[in-house]
Amino acid sequence: MQRYFVPAEQFSEQQVIITGEDARHIIRVMRSQEGDEFIACDGKQLDVLAEIINMDEGIVTARIVERLEQLSEARVQVTIAQSLPKGDKMETVIQKCTELGAASFVPFLSKRTVVQYDARKEEKRLQRWSKIAKEAAEQSHRSRVPQIEHALTWKQLLASLEAYDLICFCYEKENGHQLRDVVQPFARELNERTAQEQSARVLIVVGPEGGFTEQEVEEAEGRGATSTGLGRRILRTETAAMTALACIMYETGEMGGM
Amino acid sequence: MQRYFVPAEQFSEQQVIITGEDARHIIRVMRSQEGDEFIACDGKQLDVLAEIINMDEGIVTARIVERLEQLSEARVQVTIAQSLPKGDKMETVIQKCTELGAASFVPFLSKRTVVQYDARKEEKRLQRWSKIAKEAAEQSHRSRVPQIEHALTWKQLLASLEAYDLICFCYEKENGHQLRDVVQPFARELNERTAQEQSARVLIVVGPEGGFTEQEVEEAEGRGATSTGLGRRILRTETAAMTALACIMYETGEMGGM
Numbered sequence A, B: 001m002q003r004y005f006v007p008a009e010q011f012s013e014q015q016v017i018i019t020g021e022d023a024r025h026i027i028r029v030m031r032s033q034e035g036d037e038f039i040a041c042d043g044k045q046l047d048v049l050a051e052i053i054n055m056d057e058g059i060v061t062a063r064i065v066e067r068l069e070q071l072s073e074a075r076v077q078v079t080i081a082q083s084l085p086k087g088d089k090m091e092t093v094i095q096k097c098t099e100l101g102a103a104s105f106v107p108f109l110s111k112r113t114v115v116q117y118d119a120r121k122e123e124k125r126l127q128r129w130s131k132i133a134k135e136a137a138e139q140s141h142r143s144r145v146p147q148i149e150h151a152l153t154w155k156q157l158l159a160s161l162e163a164y165d166l167i168c169f170c171y172e173k174e175n176g177h178q179l180r181d182v183v184q185p186f187a188r189e190l191n192e193r194t195a196q197e198q199s200a201r202v203l204i205v206v207g208p209e210g211g212f213t214e215q216e217v218e219e220a221e222g223r224g225a226t227s228t229g230l231g232r233r234i235l236r237t238e239t240a241a242m243t244a245l246a247c248i249m250y251e252t253g254e255m256g257g258m
Helices: A020-029 A089-099 A121-139 A156-163 A181-193 A215-224 A237-251 B022-030 B089-099 B121-139 B154-163 B179-192 B216-221 B237-251
Strands: A003-005 A015-018 A035-039 A047-056 A057-066 A077-085 A104-108 A166-170 A199-205 A224-227 B003-005 B015-016 B037-041 B047-056 B061-066 B075-084 B104-108 B166-171 B202-204 B226-228
Touching: A003 A020, A003 A121, A015 A020, A015 A047, A015 A077, A020 A047, A020 A057, A020 A224, A035 A057, A035 B202, A047 A156, A077 A237, A089 A104, A089 A121, A089 A181, A156 A199, A166 A181, A166 A215, A166 A237, A166 B104, A181 A199, A181 A224, A181 A237, A199 A224, A199 A237, A215 A224, A237 B237, B003 B121, B015 B022, B015 B047, B015 B104, B022 B061, B037 B061, B047 B104, B061 B237, B075 B089, B089 B104, B089 B121, B089 B237, B104 B154, B154 B202, B154 B216, B154 B226, B166 B179, B166 B216, B179 B202, B179 B237
Parallel strands: A003 A035, A077 A104, A077 A199, A166 A199, A166 A224, B003 B037, B075 B104, B075 B202, B166 B202, B166 B226
Antiparallel strands: A015 A057, A035 A047, A047 A057, B015 B061, B037 B047, B047 B061
């Protein structure tokens, strides 16, 4: 069933109102009729089944039929920190990792970031990325839209690391840890906790096309990051995050086997 | 170090000759000098370190310095069977899954395939896909270029299933198997075999945008396929194969933890 993220203030006790692009989508693309149903989410704690009672001048009014259980959010909150890649690769990262269940995205700048960071364009780019995240979240039937942060400097990123329970710093070290060496013990420990304690925050850090410098690796490790290899094949920067994320979801029980 | 796939007939006992686009890449893009080194692979069993001894009229002649061990190929041979998706999504599937270590690709047609299959365009499309696979294999430092087969009909695909040791048929069934329920026991069994017996063939089957019909699911299961869910979030068709492949590589020891 079609799913729309709607600002919380458009929900009342018994109704939800859809405006703008989503209303146009319901009316023109879906060619909905009164009586048709869809799912509306406030992007946080509320998912409802809604039935259209009125469509007028680009505004859709729907009756809340029932509140739905939120089943599609991952137990582990994974944030993707991606050094700004070239072209439209950040869009690929955001779309694919949103489908795979990422909780939020932190673009950042590091020594070998090639992209020219332009603060004036920042707002427009953030809007575009947020739209991609919203659409991917709707399409993958999620209950939350991942948050996309403003781009951080390397120093700001380092300062933020202490908020995470596990930091997979994607970097191939000779004889270093591989992903499973890092994620498997973490998942085991997580499973031994009580249900209330099982929420955990994981950060995946991915470098730019040219990789991290040795100094950056040392600085990140000094703040609690674990250098983590992703196998013997060299992945492109935009492939690394989705690979690590898929495997972390797999290992923490999001794809069965528990 | 830069890596090029070169037809086997261009290798002699002591030299390798590079022509065409790769030669132009060495001369113009890399601006190589005599004495510079690169890696040449025949795409099958031979990887060599080569030193440029002559560059003339678009032909690069290099001396074979040493034969290299092939370390980047996966133990498990995974084939991706993808129902032809819209737009350039097949290119994304081929590029990303080549990086992740896929052995081959089988495009196919199923009931809900939207793309108009055009046999006249087939050859050109295959060439383009093969080029993407070759470039992704070079870039990810692989020793083999995945084979891309001609598109199969649904019946042909069904008939081919018996060649595989495990068939993950990506399909979300109510209370059905999830990926880890299927892959973990398979990987355990594989590890208990002797080293010589550890090669295995796995097939990941992914449907088109509209999914498989129930009849297709039944037919595939009748031929030994296992319906396999990829978690509670709905993945786009082009995200499914790379997700399943990443997790299979992870579970079979390609990212440590063994």
